Each structure stands twice: as C-alpha cells, then as structure tokens.
Amino acid sequence: MSKSYFDETHCAIGHPKSTFMQWMLTVDHKRIGIMYAAVMFTFFFVAVATALLMRFELFAPGQQFIDGDTFNQAFTLHGVIMIFLFIIPGIPAVFGNIVMPLMIGAKDVSFPRLNWFTFWLYIFGAAIAVSSLWVGDGFADTGWTFYAPYSLNTGTNVIMTLVAAFILGMASILTGLNFLVTIHRLRAPGMTFFKMPLFVWGIYATAWIQLLATPVVGITLVLAILEKYFGIGIFDPAKGGDPVLFEHLFWIYSHPAVYLMILPAFGIMSEIIPTFSRKEIFGYRTIALSSASIAGIGYLVWGHHLYTSGMADIAKTVFSFLTFFVAVPTGIKFYDWVATMYQGKIVLSTPMIWALGTMITFAIGGLTGITITMIGVDIHLQDTYYSVAHFHYAILGGVVFLMFAGMHYWFPLVTGKMYNEKHAKIAFYLNFVGFNLLWFPMFIAGYYGMPRRYFDYLPEFQIYHQMSFIGALIFIAGLIYMFWVFFRGWTKGEKSTPNPWHATTLEWHLPTSPPPLENHSKVPYVDFNPYEYHQGEPVVKFDYETMRRID
Amino acid sequence: MAHAYVPEIAIDREGNEHEVQGWQDDFYGGKLGFWLFMLTEVMMFGGMFLALAYYNTLHPQDYINASASLNRLLGGTNTVILLVSALTMGLGLLKMRVGDVKGAKLMIWATIILATAFLIIKGFEWTAEYHHGVFLMHDKLLADSTALPFGQKLFFGMYFTMTGLHGLHIIIGIGLMIWLLKRINANKVRQDHHILYWNIALYWDIVHLIWVFVFPYFYMIGAAGGTGGH
Numbered sequence: 001m002s003k004s005y006f007d008e009t010h011c012a013i014g015h016p017k018s019t020f021m022q023w024m025l026t027v028d029h030k031r032i033g034i035m036y037a038a039v040m041f042t043f044f045f046v047a048v049a050t051a052l053l054m055r056f057e058l059f060a061p062g063q064q065f066i067d068g069d070t071f072n073q074a075f076t077l078h079g080v081i082m083i084f085l086f087i088i089p090g091i092p093a094v095f096g097n098i099v100m101p102l103m104i105g106a107k108d109v110s111f112p113r114l115n116w117f118t119f120w121l122y123i124f125g126a127a128i129a130v131s132s133l134w135v136g137d138g139f140a141d142t143g144w145t146f147y148a149p150y151s152l153n154t155g156t157n158v159i160m161t162l163v164a165a166f167i168l169g170m171a172s173i174l175t176g177l178n179f180l181v182t183i184h185r186l187r188a189p190g191m192t193f194f195k196m197p198l199f200v201w202g203i204y205a206t207a208w209i210q211l212l213a214t215p216v217v218g219i220t221l222v223l224a225i226l227e228k229y230f231g232i233g234i235f236d237p238a239k240g241g242d243p244v245l246f247e248h249l250f251w252i253y254s255h256p257a258v259y260l261m262i263l264p265a266f267g268i269m270s271e272i273i274p275t276f277s278r279k280e281i282f283g284y285r286t287i288a289l290s291s292a293s294i295a296g297i298g299y300l301v302w303g304h305h306l307y308t309s310g311m312a313d314i315a316k317t318v319f320s321f322l323t324f325f326v327a328v329p330t331g332i333k334f335y336d337w338v339a340t341m342y343q344g345k346i347v348l349s350t351p352m353i354w355a356l357g358t359m360i361t362f363a364i365g366g367l368t369g370i371t372i373t374m375i376g377v378d379i380h381l382q383d384t385y386y387s388v389a390h391f392h393y394a395i396l397g398g399v400v401f402l403m404f405a406g407m408h409y410w411f412p413l414v415t416g417k418m419y420n421e422k423h424a425k426i427a428f429y430l431n432f433v434g435f436n437l438l439w440f441p442m443f444i445a446g447y448y449g450m451p452r453r454y455f456d457y458l459p460e461f462q463i464y465h466q467m468s469f470i471g472a473l474i475f476i477a478g479l480i481y482m483f484w485v486f487f488r489g490w491t492k493g494e495k496s497t498p499n500p501w502h503a504t505t506l507e508w509h510l511p512t513s514p515p516p517l518e519n520h521s522k523v524p525y526v527d528f529n530p531y532e533y534h535q536g537e538p539v540v541k542f543d544y545e546t547m548r549r550i551d
Numbered sequence: 552m553a554h555a556y557v558p559e560i561a562i563d564r565e566g567n568e569h570e571v572q573g574w575q576d577d578f579y580g581g582k583l584g585f586w587l588f589m590l591t592e593v594m595m596f597g598g599m600f601l602a603l604a605y606y607n608t609l610h611p612q613d614y615i616n617a618s619a620s621l622n623r624l625l626g627g628t629n630t631v632i633l634l635v636s637a638l639t640m641g642l643g644l645l646k647m648r649v650g651d652v653k654g655a656k657l658m659i660w661a662t663i664i665l666a667t668a669f670l671i672i673k674g675f676e677w678t679a680e681y682h683h684g685v686f687l688m689h690d691k692l693l694a695d696s697t698a699l700p701f702g703q704k705l706f707f708g709m710y711f712t713m714t715g716l717h718g719l720h721i722i723i724g725i726g727l728m729i730w731l732l733k734r735i736n737a738n739k740v741r742q743d744h745h746i747l748y749w750n751i752a753l754y755w756d757i758v759h760l761i762w763v764f765v766f767p768y769f770y771m772i773g774a775a776g777g778t779g780g781h
Contacts, residue, residue, distance in 0.1 A: 110574050111584060177587045185580040189561045189569035211587055215594035223602065223712065230687040231694040232708030233701070234602060239694055240701025245605060249598060523571045525563035549564050 004416065004514040005030045012116045027112035030515065032119050033097030034414065039123065040086050040094065041483075047081040048476060050074050054455075055472045058465045061457055071455035072141035073156070077133070079144030080161060084168045085126050087399060088257060089175070091264035092210070093122070095406050096179055096203045098414060102507035103197045105188030105526065107518045110181040118174040125167035132160035143453065145254070146221075148235035148246040152228055159228055162221045169218045176210025179203055188506070191526035194285060197505040198530070201288040202267025205295040209260040213299070217253030220246065244309050251302035259298035259326075261395060263291050265402035266333055269355050272409055273337045275503040276352035277344030278536040283336040284529070290329030297326050307378045316375050323373040330366060334359070345536040349501070350424040354405035357432050361397030365390060368443065383453075385464075386446025389439045397435060404431075404482065411489065412496035413507060416514040419489025427485055430478030437471030504538045505530050511544040522547040578746050585750040589757045592720075596761050599713050603768065606705045613702020618773025620683075621710075625676045626770040629669050630762065636665035637759040644752045650742040656735060659728050662755065666725050673718055677711075687711050710769050717765055720758045727751045 011025040023031060054074050057065050066074065101109055109115050133139045140161045142151040151158050183204050187196065196204075223234050224246070233239025235246040266287075274281040281287065303311060303319030311319075337359070346352070368390040372378045381387060412418050442450075445464035450457060457465070499508040511521045524547040532539035541551040559571040574580070607614050643658025677686070684690035684698070685707055691698040692707055699707070731751050734740045740747050 106574070108574055110577065110580050112574065173591055177584055177591075180587055181580050181584045182574075184583060185572055185577055186574060189571060190563065211591060212594055215591040216598045219595045219598040222716075223599070226712055230708070230711075231692070232687070232712065233694065233704060234708060240705050242605070242609075245602060249602070252598075523559050523561045525561040525569055527563055546562070548562055 002512050003516060004512060005517050006514060008517050010112070010517070012113050025116070027108070027116045028517065029097045029101050029108050029112065029115060030414070032115055033094050033099075035119060036089060036093040036097065036122070039126065040089060043081050043085045043126065045479075047078045047086065048479065050078040050081070052472060052476060054078070055465075055469050057455055058457070059469050060465075061459050061462060063456070066455070068455050069141060072143075072453070073139045075453055076140050076143055076161075080129060080140070080165070083144050083257075084165050085129065087261050087395060088168070088172055089122060090261055090399065091268065091403050091406065092175055092179065092203055092206055092260075094403075095199070095268070095410065096175070096206075096264060099410055099507050100179065100200055100203050101182060101186070102413075102510070102515065102519055103200050103505055104183065104186060104191060105506050105520055105523050106182060106186035107523075109178050110185055111178050114174060115178055118171050118178070121167060121174070122171040125164045125171060128160055128167065129164035132157040132164070135160060145250060146224065146246075147250075148224065148227075148241070148243040149237060151224065152236050159225055162225050166218050166221045166225075169214045169221075172210050173214045173218075176207035176214075179207040180211065183207070188523050188526045194288065195526055195529060196288075197267075198270035198281065198284070198287050198291075199264065199267035199505075201291050202264040202270070205291040206260050206263045209256045209263075209295050209298070213253040213256040213260070216249060217257075220249040220253070223249075244306065244311075247306055247309055248302070251305045252299075255302040255305065256295070256298045258391075258395070259294050261399045263294060265399040266291065268402045268406040268409070269337060269358065270333075271503075271505065272351050272355045272405055273340050274531040274533070275409075275501050276347045276349060276355075277341045278347070278502065278533050279340055279344035279531075280529070280533055281336065281531045282339035282342075283332070284531070286332050287336050290332045293329045294326060297322060297329070301326055304373060304378070307375055308382050320373055320375050324370065327366065327370055334363070349408075350419075350421055350428060351405050351409035351501075353425060353428055354401060354408060357428065358398060358401040358405065361393055361401060361432075361435065364440075365393030365395075365397050369394060381446060383451055384446035385442040385450045385452055388452045389442035389446060392439050392442075397439070401431075401435075407486070409501070410507075411486065412500050412513060413498075413510075414514060415490050415493075416496055416512075417489055417493035418496040418500065419485050419493055423485045423488075424482070427478055427482035430474060430481055432478075434471050434473070434475030434478050438468050438475050439471070441465075441467040441471075498544075502538055504532055504540060509540075509542050509544070509547075520547055521545065524548075581746040582749060582753075585753055589753060592757055592761070596713070596716075596764075599709065599716075600764070600768070603709045603713070606702065606709070610700070610702025610705065613700050614706050615773045615775075617699075617703040617706035617710075618769060618771070619776050620685075621770050621773070622676055622679065623770050623774060625672050626766060629672050630766050632665050632669050632672070633759045633762050636662045636669070637756060639665065640752050640755045644745075644748055647740075647742060647745050647748055652735060652742075655748075656732060659732055659735075663725055663728050666721050666728075670718060670721055673714070706769075713765055714769070717758070717761055720761070724751075724755055724758055727754065 005028055009022050009026045009028045009031055011022060012027050013025055016022055016025060023035065026032060053066065054071065057071060136157045137155045138157060140158045141154060141156045142158060146158065146162065183200060226232055227234050227236065231239065233241045235241045235243050237243060270281060270287055301319060301323045303315060304323045307316055372381050372387060372390060408424060441464040445461050450461045496513055498510050498513040506524065510519065521544060524542060528540045539551060540549060542548065543550045556573065556575040558573055561569045561571050563569065639658045639661040643655045646654035646658060680686055681689060685692060690696065692704055728751065731740065731748060734747060
C-alpha cells in the first residue's frame with residue numbers, strides 16, 4: 001500500500017521519531033488543517049454548551065440557574081469563542097489549508113513553516129482567551145464587541161481577551177497572506193485565474209479581507225489595551241475620547257469579517273452544486289467576480305452597525321444604500337446556483353442536501369438582513385432578538401451549515417473512508433429542524449421587542465423562549481449525531497475511492513485516497529475548466545502515474 | 552549544494568513541457584509575501600493616523616499648542632538620521648547584488664549604528680518630556696489631572712503611542728539586521744540568494760516611511776508656535 005500523509009510528514013524542526021511530535025511539528029498543509037479542525041470543534045462545543053446554559057436560564061422569566069453577571073460573561077464567552085476561535089479561522093484554516101493547495105495542484109502552501117507557526121500562534125491566542133476564565137475577576141462581560149467605554153471601566157478580565165483577539169487576528173492575517181501568495185504563485189501550469197475552482201476564488205477574496213481589515217481591529221484593540229494600562233483616553237469620554245470612534249474602528253474590521261466568513265462558504269456551495277448536478281456551473285465568471293466584489297463593497301458598509309450610535313443622516317443613508325448593494329452579488333450567486341441545478345442530473349447525497357438546506361436558511365438570514373438595512377426598521381429592531389436570529393441564520397445557517405456540507409463532501413478525501421449516508425442524512429434533518437425551531441421564534445420575539453443579551457424577560461415572551469429551547473435540544477442532538485457519524489465513518493467506514501462523487505476539480509484527481517505526502521504524483525497541466533461535464537459524466541480523465549490527460 | 556531544488560515539469564497534451572513553480576526557491580513569492588505583510592503595517596498605522604486626525608478636527612488649537620512644545624531640533628535630527636539609514640540599507644542591498652559581501656556588511660553595520668542613534672535621541676526626548684511632566688501614567692497625563700486640556704492629553708497620548716510603536720519597529724529592525732549579519736556570515740544569504748536581505752531592506756523602508764508621516768504630523772503642525780502652551 002502506498003503511503004498517505006497520515007504515514008509520513010515534513011517537520012518544521014528536525015526529524016522527530018514519535019508520531020505525536022510529528023503531528024505537533026508538521027508543516028504539511030493537510031495535517032495542519034486537521035489539527036485546526038480538531039481544536040476549533042472542541043471550542044465550538046464549549047461555546048454550544050455555554051449557549052445551552054443561557055437557554056436553560058431563559059426557559060422561564062426570572063432567575064433560574066445563573067445570575068445576571070454570569071449571564072453577561074456567558075454570552076461574551078459564547079461570542080468570543082464562536083467568532084474569534086471558531087468561525088474567523090473557520091473554513092479558510094480547515095479547508096483552505098487541506099483542500100486549496102490540492103485544488104490548484106500545489107505541493108503545499110507558499111510558506112509551509114509560516115503555516116505551522118500560524119497554527120501555534122492560534123493555539124497561543126486561544127490559550128490566553130480561555131485562561132482569562134480563571135484569572136482575576138473572571139471572563140470579560142462586555143459582549144464580543146468590547147464596546148467602549150464599558151470595556152475600559154469594567155473590572156473583569158477584558159485586557160486578556162483583547163490580547164487574545166489581537167494574537168488571533170495576527171494568525172488570521174498570516175493565514176491570509178500565505179494563501180494569497182500560494183494562489184498567486186503556485187497554481188499548476190496552465191491554470192489561469194479563471195480556470196481556478198470557485199472555492200479557491202472564495203479563499204482568495206477572503207484572504208484579501210483578512211489582510212486588509214484585520215490590522216485595523218488589531219490596532220483598535222491595541223489602543224484599547226494601552227488606554228486601560230496607560231489611561232490615554234482615546235475611547236473614554238471621561239478622558240476626552242470618543243466611544244463612537246471605537247465602534248467605527250471596530251466595525252471597519254468586523255463587518256468585512258462577516259464576508260470573510262461567508263465567502264469561502266459560498267465557495268464550498270459552488271463546488272457542491274455542480275458536482276451533484278453533474279453539470280457545468282452556470283455563470284462561472286459572475287460567481288468568481290461576485291466574490292471579489294462582495295469583498296470590495298463589504299468594506300464600505302460598516303456604518304450600518306451604528307445607525308443608533310449617533311451619525312450624520314447623510315452618512316446613514318449612504319451606508320444603507322451601500323449595504324443594499326452587497327445583496328446584489330450575493331443574489332447573483334444564488335441565481336447561478338439555481339440555474340446550475342436546472343436540468344442537471346441531481347444526486348441527493350448528504351453534501352448536496354446540506355447545500356440545499358443552506359439555500360433555505362441562508363436565504364432567510366440574508367433577506368432578514370436586508371430588512372434591517374433600512375434605517376427606520378433598524379431603529380425598531382436594533383439590539384433585539386431579531387438581529388440575533390438574523391446573524392445566526394446567516395452565520396450558523398450559512399457559514400457553519402456549508403462548513404458541515406464541506407465536511408461531508410471532503411470527508412472521503414481527507415480520511416480515505418466513507419461515512420454512513422443514511423445516518424448522515426438523518427443527522428441533517430435533525431439539525432435542520434432543530435435549527436429552524438431554535439431561531440425562527442426569535443424573529444417574532446425580536447419584532448415584538450425582546451432585547452438581546454437580557455437574562456430576564458416579560459412573561460409574554462415565554463412561549464418563544466420555550467420553543468427555542470426545544471429547538472436547541474434537537475439541534476444539539478443533531479450535532480452530536482453528526483459527529484458520531486463522522487467518528488464511525490473514520491474508524492469503521494468503508495474504504496473510499498479517490499473520486500467517490502464523480503467530481504472534476506483537481507483535489508479528486510489524486511493517485512490515492514487519502515492523498516500522499518506531496519499531493520499529486522506529478523503536477524498536471526491544466527487546460528480545462530474546473531467543472532466540465534458531458535451528459536452527466538466528468539470530461540477530464542488522467543493517467544494517475546504521469547498526470548497526463550487521457551480523455 | 553547537496554539538496555539543490557529541481558523544479559518539476561508538467562507536460563500538456565501536445566507534449567510541451569512547462570516548468571512548475573514550487574514553494575521552494577520562490578524569490579518572487581517571498582517578495583510578494585513580504586510586500587503584503589508591509590501592507591498590514593500600513594493599515595495598522597493607518598488606523599492610528601485616522602484616530603489622530605479625527606481628534607485633530609475636534610481640538611485643532613490644542614493640537615497646535617501641544618505640537619509647539621515638542622523638540623523640533625531632536626525630531627528633525629532623527630528624521631535625517633533615519634533617511635540616511637534608509638540610504639545605507641539600500642546601498643548595502645545594491646552591494647550584495649553585485650557580490651560585494653564585505654561592503655554590504657559594512658552598510659548593515661552603518662544602518663544599525665544609525666538606528667541606535669535614533670533610539671538614543673528618542674530616549675533623550677522622552678526623558679525631557681518626562682521632566683516636563685508629560686509622560687504616560689505620569690503627572691499631567693494622569694486621568695484625573697486637569698493641567699492640560701483634553702485635546703493636548705489626546706495629542707500626547709497618541710504621540711507616545713505612535714512614536715513608541717514606531718520605536719518598537721526600530722528595535723525589531725535592529726534585531727533583524729543582526730540576524731541578517733549572522734546569516735551572511737553563515738553564507739545563507741549570498742549574491743544569488745538574498746531574499747532575506749531584500750525583505751529586511753523593505754521592512755526598513757516601511758519603518759522610515761512611517762516616520763516620514765509621523766514626524767510632520769506631530770512635530771511640524773505647531774512649528775509656527777502655539778498660543779499659550781506650557
């Protein structure tokens with residue numbers, strides 16, 4: 001049997017004998033991606049548990065299990081973990097690492113040692129964030145947005161969380177930088193930008209956001225840290241500063257960060273839809289360019305978080321208009337996906353039903369976003385459960401669902417095994433039903449005025465909270481079920497062939513499954529489009545010894 | 552070299568050979584990566600300039616008064632020193648590219664000395680300001696002190712933040728140059744393999760470029776003299 005990347009690796013330092021050290025020091029992009037996934041999903045379940053704790057507290061009005069201060073820390077912990085430790089590294093760190101170099105026919109990323117260093121920088125940042133739970137007066141209670149001046153005056157451990165967010169931002173920047181150079185330099189000969197798979201386009205647009213927006217929030221957090229230590233007074237009105245400036249600087253990064261999350265997810269969708277429709281994707285260039293334009297326009301919309309913070313009316317109008325504008329390229333993608341499926345040979349495998357489910361949930365998440373783009377409506381719905389439901393539909397129902405879709409899609413590639421399709425589908429339906437039951441009532445509660453981040457509420461909101469609670473239980477059951485299916489698949493699943501889905505992109509044209517250490521046996525020459533199907537069958541075929549086309 | 556990297560060849564359907572770019576020995580990729588990293592530095596300092604400019608619009612007179620009290624002689628000297636150091640850095644790179652290793656090392660030493668001089672002068676400046684009661688966490692800049700108006704406190708806060716972060720970059724730069732010297736001595740940086748040198752020279756360019764914007768904004772806006780001051 002030929003060796004896979006599980007059997008051998010290159011290391012950053014030396015040639016350690018033990019398997020454990022080989023994993024810790026590996027520079028192989030596939031191993032690093034798997035390690036990111038392992039750490040991220042551990043944190044994901046911590047944050048899910050925190051959310052469940054809050055749902056328990058909110059089951060009935062009044063105080064049940066935790067007091068208000070603990071509740072504040074709970075939603076901050078949930079937000080910080082989910083945003084900074086899970087979803088921002090998210091798809092790029094896992095699938096950008098594992099799949100992107102395979103897709104462009106590269107042996108590794110451009111700076112493999114930097115990639116290793118970045119992973120440990122991420123671990124370091126995560127350790128700081130988590131350790132602040134036990135240091136000083138406990139975890140920050142500011143919400144993940146750290147709004148000044150409260151974050152500067154509260155006694156809880158804000159500084160450590162800020163430092164952690166800064167370090168995690170550095171890791172994110174270096175990941176983006178690595179991917180940008182990789183995509184520019186290491187594409188296989190013949191692969192022009194418009195012959196790249198669309199997931200690579202998503203990663204490319206994302207990398208630019210990571211590179212250009214993250215430093216702004218980085219320096220904002222540094223200023224906040226300096227303010228707490230040295231009393232400079234940049235954001236605290238008591239010292240002459242302006243808290244709204246903090247909000248601006250914060251959202252200049254943190255709104256593009258939303259697109260940083262969703263663009264690679266759209267990339268996964270653009271891989272899955274043509275593969276399981278057995279049809280060339282409709283409007284390849286429009287999807288590729290819409291990723292780029294979402295990244296561009298996404299920079300100019302941060303002001304919509306500040307409609308109620310005190311901003312000139314003309315600025316609000318401009319920001320509102322620009323925010324509507326972001327919906328256009330997103331809509332183009334949606335129509336392209338639907339048009340791809342039209343008259344295709346649709347195969348309803350698990351990745352495809354996750355993608356189709358996401359089309360529903362993300363449509364709801366996106367369209368409710370449009371409603372709160374309107375200034376008047378937003379003033380009514382600002383800081384209510386409506387916006388909570390909106391961003392959970394968009395981020396969880398969009399990004400994370402597509403990440404799950406990608407996990408089902410690339411599972412045979414990464415592990416060389418196949419999970420049980422029937423159980424995976426049951427897990428999807430549990431997740432889908434639980435998810436909608438969990439968050440849809442929040443739209444209604446929010447519309448009637450249930451404010452976010454409160455640990456108590458008026459009795460009339462009880463029915464919505466209880467529906468959400470039941471939804472949460474189903475959803476968590478679905479999550480556990482899904483990961484159990486993955487676990488069973490990895491340990492006891494059937495061996496998979498290198499291309500179980502009849503896909504066309506290069507990561508499925510590998511000599512073995514799982515891939516060998518340095519990926520393709522030979523680098524192929526790319527003179528074809530990424531999704532070429534003829535009558536439901538892939539057009540391009542390779543001789544896997546020489547990687548020359550034989551069709 | 553024992554392990555010289557040999558690029559792979561991809562063959563298309565007509566049988567033509569195409570050289571594959573590997574991540575090893577990718578001079579252009581290394582440069583691109585570092586340019587992108589420098590872009591993030593620009594964005595970082597850009598965020599601070601944004602905050603600085605915003606408070607300038609709120610407190611224009613305080614800014615001019617505070618700026619007037621800075622030492623333009625020392626600041627100007629430092630500007631000249633940094634510009635000359637950028638020249639020596641660039642000359643050293645040119646010497647390395649034509650194979651004059653000794654000349655390149657001399658130029659790096661010159662740059663290190665100039666950078667150290669910059670830090671020493673900066674130290675004198677900060678010490679003098681400390682004795683005037685203007686320093687972070689000290690006397691007039693304490694949160695409850697009313698000796699200075701908000702605008703001046705913000706100005707000095709940003710002054711110490713930005714020149715401090717810039718000084719940190721100078722210190723990192725000195726460390727990088729010492730490392731570079733070691734790599735040259737170990738023959739890891741050579742005429743035909745000088746990407747590290749190139750990138751450190753680029754780093755030094757960004758460091759002096761940032762100063763070229765920091766200097767006028769802090770030192771020169773009050774050059775005509777403030778009203779009052781302290």
